[in-house]
Amino acid sequence: MTGRQTRITDNLDLLLQVLTPQLRAALELRPDLDQLLEVVLDLGRRPEARFPNEVLALDEAFIERETLRYVTERVGSFGKDNRAGIERTLHRISAIRNRQGEIIGLTCRVGRAVIGTVDIVRDVIESGHSILLLGRPGVGKTTLLREAARVLADELRKRVVVVDTSNEIAGDGDIPHPGIGAARRMQVPVPALQHAVMIEAVENHMPEVVVIDEIGTEAEAMAARTIAERGVQLIATAHGNTLDNLLQNPTLCDLVGGIQAVTLSDEEARRRGTQKTVLERKAPPTFDVLIEIQDKDRLAVHRDVATVVDRYLRGVVPRPELRARTVGGDVEISSPPSEPAQSWAPEGPFAGRSGRQIVRIFPYAVSQNRLERAIRELRVPAYIVGSFGEADMVLTLKSQEKRQPKRLRDAAMRGMPVHVLRSNTVAQIQQFLRGVFGVPEEQAEHEAALTEVEEAIAQVFESTRSVELSPQNSYIRRLQHQLVQRYGLPSESQGEDPHRRVVIYPK
Numbered sequence: 001m002t003g004r005q006t007r008i009t010d011n012l013d014l015l016l017q018v019l020t021p022q023l024r025a026a027l028e029l030r031p032d033l034d035q036l037l038e039v040v041l042d043l044g045r046r047p048e049a050r051f052p053n054e055v056l057a058l059d060e061a062f063i064e065r066e067t068l069r070y071v072t073e074r075v076g077s078f079g080k081d082n083r084a085g086i087e088r089t090l091h092r093i094s095a096i097r098n099r100q101g102e103i104i105g106l107t108c109r110v111g112r113a114v115i116g117t118v119d120i121v122r123d124v125i126e127s128g129h130s131i132l133l134l135g136r137p138g139v140g141k142t143t144l145l146r147e148a149a150r151v152l153a154d155e156l157r158k159r160v161v162v163v164d165t166s167n168e169i170a171g172d173g174d175i176p177h178p179g180i181g182a183a184r185r186m187q188v189p190v191p192a193l194q195h196a197v198m199i200e201a202v203e204n205h206m207p208e209v210v211v212i213d214e215i216g217t218e219a220e221a222m223a224a225r226t227i228a229e230r231g232v233q234l235i236a237t238a239h240g241n242t243l244d245n246l247l248q249n250p251t252l253c254d255l256v257g258g259i260q261a262v263t264l265s266d267e268e269a270r271r272r273g274t275q276k277t278v279l280e281r282k283a284p285p286t287f288d289v290l291i292e293i294q295d296k297d298r299l300a301v302h303r304d305v306a307t308v309v310d311r312y313l314r315g316v317v318p319r320p321e322l323r324a325r326t327v328g329g330d331v332e333i334s335s336p337p338s339e340p341a342q343s344w345a346p347e348g349p350f351a352g353r354s355g356r357q358i359v360r361i362f363p364y365a366v367s368q369n370r371l372e373r374a375i376r377e378l379r380v381p382a383y384i385v386g387s388f389g390e391a392d393m394v395l396t397l398k399s400q401e402k403r404q405p406k407r408l409r410d411a412a413m414r415g416m417p418v419h420v421l422r423s424n425t426v427a428q429i430q431q432f433l434r435g436v437f438g439v440p441e442e443q444a445e446h447e448a449a450l451t452e453v454e455e456a457i458a459q460v461f462e463s464t465r466s467v468e469l470s471p472q473n474s475y476i477r478r479l480q481h482q483l484v485q486r487y488g489l490p491s492e493s494q495g496e497d498p499h500r501r502v503v504i505y506p507k
């Protein structure tokens with residue numbers, strides 16, 4: 001598949017104009033200015049410029065209130081989400097306020113329209129199917145949305161409406177950024193009304209396509225289903241990195257059909273070879289296709305979401321179509337094998353056994369809840385079974401190995417691998433799973449921290465009470481704060497290192 005060379009436009013000069021002359025001059029000396037990500041101005045601290053691999057102090061002098069006023073007077077008005085912009089650009093200025101509502105910090109983030117990014121999934125977008133984009137913050141979901149809106153409106157001549165909650169898709173001001181082409185843009189007065197504007201877009205303006213950034217609440221998920229049922233193509237992003245994330249999010253799993261527990265008859269359970277209580281998809285999915293954006297040049301496409309979810313709930317690991325953009329701009333597509341049962345085998349000590357997609361583990365004296373949590377946080381293809389006969393391996397404790405109960409002796413005599421943990425803790429179980437599946441420790445900790453945030457966010461929405469996360473380093477805390485911000489919830493870091501942690505608050 002041949003792609004096109006991407007082209008980036010950012011109107012960076014307009015962002016520099018809102019900064020003080022001293023800060024602007026310091027930035028203009030940088031040879032890699034086109035790589036600038038954001039400028040951070042916090043009262044009483046040195047100004048910082050953040051690049052992909054470097055944080056640069058722009059001045060030895062500390063930021064004063066006059067500097068913050070200088071910048072805020074030159075940007076648009078701040079909304080209730082504490083965000084402002086520069087008219088007809090994609091740059092975003094986010095404010096931090098004190099208890100009296102005064103601005104004491106600014107994050108001036110560079111917004112870029114990247115033309116050509118849609119080519120990697122252009123055929124999927126042109127198919128008319130509703131598409132859900134997933135990926136970590138900053139990976140390019142909004143950029144792809146913007147480009148999709150332009151292509152559908154300008155090249156396919158479709159009636160496209162963009163529901164732009166924080167003006168991130170089409171920029172600040174009343175005139176949309178040229179990056180969305182001829183698509184029309186509806187602004188949202190406050191984030192809590194996004195679902196209402198979604199419905200208004202369909203009822204009042206007869207679109208063929210609706211583009212939405214960041215579906216994050218149950219009301220928005222219901223609005224998306226209503227739109228899809230009216231035959232309108234939806235292209236949207238949601239909170240979460242993978243399909244697995246989405247299915248475990250009680251607020252948003254309806255986007256892919258939802259999950260319900262079903263009790264089978266004895267005969268049906270025997271026929272399926274499963275337990276009597278199984279998980280099944282509750283309804284047709286809102287979106288036909290799900291795309292996981294792994295980075296700006298690599299993504300995974302799950303076609304026919306209904307079938308993918310059904311197979312996932314039966315224990316079959318999803319095998320998406322993988323797409324990657326080469327250095328030359330071409331797109332390489334790796335289709336999933338026709339027989340998925342022979343397509344995956346784990347690395348590490350369990351490699352080369354049966355070639356199964358999922359490793360079946362029987363926990364003997366090991367906490368099932370802790371094992372389930374470890375599997376979920378590491379996102380490894382494994383699940384728990386209730387008997388030795390169904391298992392590929394047994395997981396037990398050192399205390400049990402010393403006792404040598406009959407069931408463990410029988411398992412060993414049948415040649416079944418028996419793995420021993422020193423203690424019955426989540427950390428020990430995760431260490432074991434990392435070895436089995438070849439998961440790097442740094443990646444595992446990163447994934448576990450983000451999974452904890454998603455679960456905590458759902459808990460905050462359900463209980464309207466604050467939730468405290470586990471202590472993390474500054475880099476992980478920053479990612480956690482970014483993810484919480486996407487859901488429109490406030491958060492702060494508390495405590496001193498190494499026990500400093502993020503606390504998430506209800507609205």
